[in-house]
Amino acid sequence: MLSNAELRTRYPSLEAIDVYLAQQLCQSLDSQSEVLQHLFIALSEALRKGHSCLVLVSEVSELDDPSDPSLAGQRYWSLDNQGGYVFPPVAQLMALVSEYAIGPEDGAPVVLEDGRLYLRRYWHYEQQVAQQLLQRMQPQVLTPAQTQTAENLLAQLFTPTTPTTSQAEQQIDWQAQAVRDALTRQVCVIAGGPGTGKTYTVARLLVTLQAVQDEPLAIAMAAPTGKAKQRLLESINHAKLQLQQQAIEPSLIDSIPTTAHTLHGLLGLRPNSQYVKHHQANPLNIDLLLVDEVSMVDLPMMARLLDALPAHCRLVLVGDAQQLPSVAAGSILADIPASAVSYLHRSRRFDGQGGIGTLAKQVMKNLAPASWQTLQQSDAGANPELQLIDSDNYQQWLQQVCADYFLPMLKADTLQQAFDYLAQFRILAATRKGEQGVEGINQQLESLLSLSHAKVRIGQHYQGKPVMVTKNHHGLDLYNGDIGIIWAMDNGQLAVCFQHAGGTRMVNVGLLQDLETVYAMTIHKTQGSEFEHVGLVLAPQAEPLLSSQLLYTAITRAKQQCSICTSQTTWLRAVANKTQRWSGLKHLLSGRF
DSSP: OOOHHHHHHHOTTOOHHHHHHHHHHHHHTTOOOHHHHHHHHHHHHHHHTTOSSEESSOSSOTTTOTTOHHHHHHHSOOSSTTOOOOOOOHHHHHHHHTTSSOSTTSOOSEEEETTEEEEHHHHHHHHHHHHHHHHTTSBOOOOHHHHHHHHHHHHHHSOOOOOOSOHHHHHOOHHHHHHHHHHTBSEEEEEEOTTSOHHHHHHHHHHHHHHHOSSOOOEEEEESSHHHHHHHHHHHHHHHHHHHHTTOOHHHHHTSOSOOEEHHHHHTOOTTSOOOSOBTTBOOSOSEEEEOOGGGOOHHHHHHHHHTSOTTOEEEEEEOTTSOOOSSSOOHHHHSOGGGEEEEOOOSSOOSSSHHHHHHHHHHTTOHHHHHHHHHHGGGTSOTTEEEEOGGGHHHHHHHHIIIIIHHHHTOSSHHHHHHHHHHEEEEESOSSSTTSHHHHHHHHHHHHHHHOTTOOTTSOOTTOEEEEOSOBGGGTBOTTOEEEEEEOTTSOEEEEEEETTEEEEEEGGGOOOEEEOSEEESGGGTTOOEEEEEEEOOGGGGGGOOHHHHHHHHTTEEEEEEEEOOHHHHHHHHHOOOOOOOSHHHHHTTOO
């Protein structure tokens, strides 16, 4: 086994945490094996990248697909860009690791199962999630009277739509079908892209479930982040207004909650602590839980959430599996078998003919050359929703967006006007660092704005400045990712103003030390958000971070227009790169639904 100094000399790009964890794991197994040491380093790196395990033996045979990423990973796991460490052949590697007592029943800190290597706690999380989901997948049987009540209400809720060009779409109302499917499932998964009406469908599901119950359901709603929670509330409130216009019974509409929680808040998770208020011994007192933006939920959080649900509780999971997976380990939504998911196929925002919808589909399918052609056609006016900006025009474009969006926001007469301008446009970047990262772009924009607006003070607070909270403030009900605008109160002091379902909140700047400028923001932080116009900046140095899921997430934040600053090389590599997360959850659930 190599010493820490030898490892750092041989592989300068190694993270210290990976080296340390490998050392501790080898000591726990009383092993001096250099191969095992490198395996544990690779496992630690895999966890940091969002995998829940390290795949040693691929389920895909060499004859099926030699380029399969898991197969390549177990054969030539590279610890840096210089070639890295090459592991022994599969048979020899498995024979070596099988010499150690690291099976599921052995109690070691690592687990080897079905060719996958885990830290034990992540193996336990996967087992827990799979068991809970499978236990809750018993079909829910409706009585004839309940079925008739449901069908009568569905006929009122889902009125025939305008005929479309697709005969199949005329025959199937996917939203109504999703509600019918959910009525007979204790766990319901509703998935779809932007504009497919996920929240519209969920609101109608909730009132239909209430209508067929003998006793009112206690419903809770939650989302992974404070921003996603706020977006969920806004969408649900809009859906409730639509239900009122359809003359749905007021008591059914009123049964839909007027509040929502973050998952941390719902479970009572304390900051920087393993303490959780609600768990198996003290479950949530609810009959139905709706969770939005499930693609953002990581494996440990899903395990805790399922552990806190009472046995009878219905679970409705909503999200878009094509978006970025969670920041931490896991890919819950993507791992749930398709047979258990109700898909909403028709987007009312993107009809398939416009540039944004076309580009999003091409990116989702990894059609790199076709997507680049779509972008190039925007210059010829074929796709007015899209704009391709090359490096020669980048600075001019920054000046233009300052004039069109940010200066009007700074000069707004009212706070509401400023929020309206902020909702119109946002610059998204893949990385924080560098000239075309979030920090560099925000600095450039403030410098440009200071030339035209005397109140702009670079690096300081000023009226109209958009800011993001970067730390959870549970006492203030503000969370990492919440976005506000600096504005002067009646006494002249500056406050950070936030829009919530109940109105606008003003919080003294002094109470929020963790704020950052947000003319530009990372793509990860925009999940759950929408803007009329999105400017996407893809720097060449961000290429290691780029993937088709990242681009899809960014593009689909735009409702009307998407401007993209990139080179052909960077774009093609990003679209061709589809992130795959290694886990055993899909295998545990496969064929069981």
